[in-house]
Amino acid sequence: MSFSTVAVDNLGVSVQVRVVDNTYLSIEPLNNNNNQNDNTQNDNTQKIELKYIYGIDKDVIYYCHVSNPQEQQQQKEGVEKKTITNFRTEGIKIWERRILTFQKETLDETFITKLRSLVLFDNKDDTRVFIVVNPAAGAGQALSQWNTIVKPMLLHAGYNESQFHITHTLPKGKTRGLAEQLGIKMLTDKKKTIVLCLGGDGTTHEVVNGLSDAFDGREWQQQQQQQQQTEGEETTTTLPTFRLGIIPSGSGNAFSLSLKLESVEHSVLQVIKGKTQPFRLIDVSLDPDPEVKNNSTRVKAPPKRRILVVMSWGFHAQLVSKSRYLQPFMGNTRFSWVAMYLLLFLQQHQGELTMMDAQRYDSTRKEFVHEGQVELKDKPFTYFLVAKQDSMERGFKIAPFASPATEDMDVVMMRDVTKEQLKAATIKVLDGGRHVDKEDEEEENIVEYYKTPELLLRVKHASELCLDGEIVYLAAGGTVRLKMIGPSQGEPDFESFV
Ligand SMILES: Nc1ncnc2c1ncn2[C@@H]1O[C@H](COP(=O)(O)OP(=O)(O)OP(=O)(O)O)[C@@H](O)[C@H]1O
Structure with missing residues (x-):
């Protein structure tokens, strides 16, 4: 499916903004020689994959730009031999946030609505977001990543501040207890919730254990049974699902690496897109x-x-x-x-x-x-x-x-x-x-x-x-x-x- 609109960009140039094959957005300057219905593109055409777009306002489209400087370097200089000390730069991609701005009210409303329904997971208004930030993880960057990357991306995607509830982690294993309290809240009030972990593997480990502790506790099950009895339903226990956004703010970040999340921006993008996959735990005795x-x-x-x-x-x-x-x-x-x-x-x-x-x-x-x-x-x-x-x-x-x-x-x-x-x-x-x-x-x-x-x-x-x-x-x-x-x-x- 393709659909398009004509708009004026921030330099005052008329452009055709087109969604092609539900896959990418093309922005092409219009000039006298160019036929709007012609599928050929001139050299100034900009192409942005829809999977990288995370926000659309009336006159702004927010997207991520991803580049792999290492691949280009390797093509020029040949592949470097791996040693015990040089392997960590492997596969690093650079993620940058960019915006496309148009002159006020020039993007067509129907175009915006259609584009938004294609790229955004439209379920944000009633979702509560618990944010667990470890200020000590990695080089101590988690809090600034929340303020400068994660929060702005979520806001541009349609979340609002009132949905955010921040918890700062504590040292010496005490984060597990904080996560348990969050878990009890989620299990008892049953509000649609996602938990974002800004830290490394240690933070995710404590959050997962704390949420499991909340599940092990009887409090929420008793509440569920009482509610079912008052509503005259048969008493059954439904197993909860905890949905986690893993934001790699630690040093190793093995878990997010396995999920193929390449950067903080990439992780937030996937939270915005809303696709989830189950993960399993190992019980240790x-x-x-x-x-x-x-x-x-x-x-x-x-x-x-x-x-x-x-x-x-x-x-x-x-x-x-x-x-x-x-x-x-x-x-x-x-x-x-x-x-x-x-x-x-x-x-x-x-x-x-x-x-x-x-x-x-x-x-x-x-x-x-x-x-x-x-x-x-x-x-x-x-x-x-x-x-x-x-x-x-x-x-x-x-x-x-x-x-x-x-x-x-x-x-x-x-x-x-x-x-x-x-x-x-x-x-x-x-x-x-x-x-x-x-x-x-x-x-x-x-x-x-x-x-x-x-x-x-x-x-x-x-x-x-x-x-x-x-x-x-x-x-x-x-x-x-x-x-x-x-x-x-x-x-x-x-x-x-x-
Ligand atoms: N507020 C805090 N002040 C000091 N240390 C903290 C605080 N909160 C948590 N910690 C400590 O942070 C550590 C967990 O950090 P985490 O594992 O998430 O990051 P990392 O070690 O940088 O990353 P990775 O485990 O992925 O290599 C734990 O040792 C925990 O006790």
Whole structure:
């Protein structure tokens, strides 16, 4: 479908503004030689894809302009070889917000209405927006990103200020309680709500856990039952859906990377467009649970632990643990330097792993093969990582087949490998996740890759575990059980804007 109007641009030039094939907008100067009905375009025609338009006023069209300077650079200079320290610029695109202005009242009303219905998700008036901002995430930019990017984009898209409710996060895990309060509000008043998380993976982790805590509490279920009884309905519990907009204001932002969200602007654009995709969580139980041991007076059960990005043990957990205090000085490059140090003094970790209903990746056939229950205890583990997202940070594609939406987790392991083998595999991880495949028949494949809905790991010695970036300690002989959860287990549904 195509439709058009004639308008006068901000320079006083008459232009034909046309929507072509429901895909892009073309703005073409009109002159005497140009026939309006002719589909050919002259050199001054501007083309804007509709998917980048996020706001339309009477005389202004707001859109994002996306460029990939690196691709152009690479075409000129050839592709650079990946090393442990240069991979982070991979695939960075530059997102800029731009506007097209026209002279007052020159854009036709019907044209505006039609264009708006094509590009905007028109459901904004009654949606409440809870905004959770972590002022300390990344380089401390979340609050200014809210004020200068997120809020203006939402306002231009048709939201109004009265719909926004801001919560600032708190350190030391207290954000989870704040998110629980938001969750209780959502579950009890049942207003249409979206939650925007401006932070990194740690912020999203706490928000998701807090909302799940609200669901676990009885308060909202009792209210729902009471209401059903007064209305004479049969008492049933409907599972709620939490809709989250993940705005990458942290340093790693693994979750938004997996959702293929390239920038803050891109994430907000997807919130405005309104398309969502479910994401699944992993329930973690530790035995013994360090929360219970550290707090012997605790009468309540320890809080449930759910993760959405990663659980690791061995090399990766040590990397996260030892890099924690370097973040303010070194940003993400700290991981590269600590990795080199850990490689020098490489450790092997003794343990036993059982995976239920597992599928193994066959690197020769390049497909997953069903194996059923798998038990591994014959060799020590050098590298052990369970992922729900494909990359842990930009360019570090450790679990290339992982997806937030599926009902399984990806397990990536290297057992009893040397530092040379681990280093060689790491370079392939950085080179687009090639570590899972063999280059030729003779090559020994040292990476073991599985998918499973549930696993149990028993560690022989006291160990550090990384749970979505947080380090927890597991005693010698202790176990960690990971299990996929979601609506089919009676848990709430989570969706993110994509
Ligand atoms: N108001 C606050 N002041 C100081 N620290 C805070 C505050 N709110 C949250 N935090 C801390 O911020 C951390 C979570 O940050 P988050 O993980 O979101 O960002 P990041 O570490 O930069 O990104 P990523 O995890 O994606 O690498 C937690 O350690 C949390 O305790």
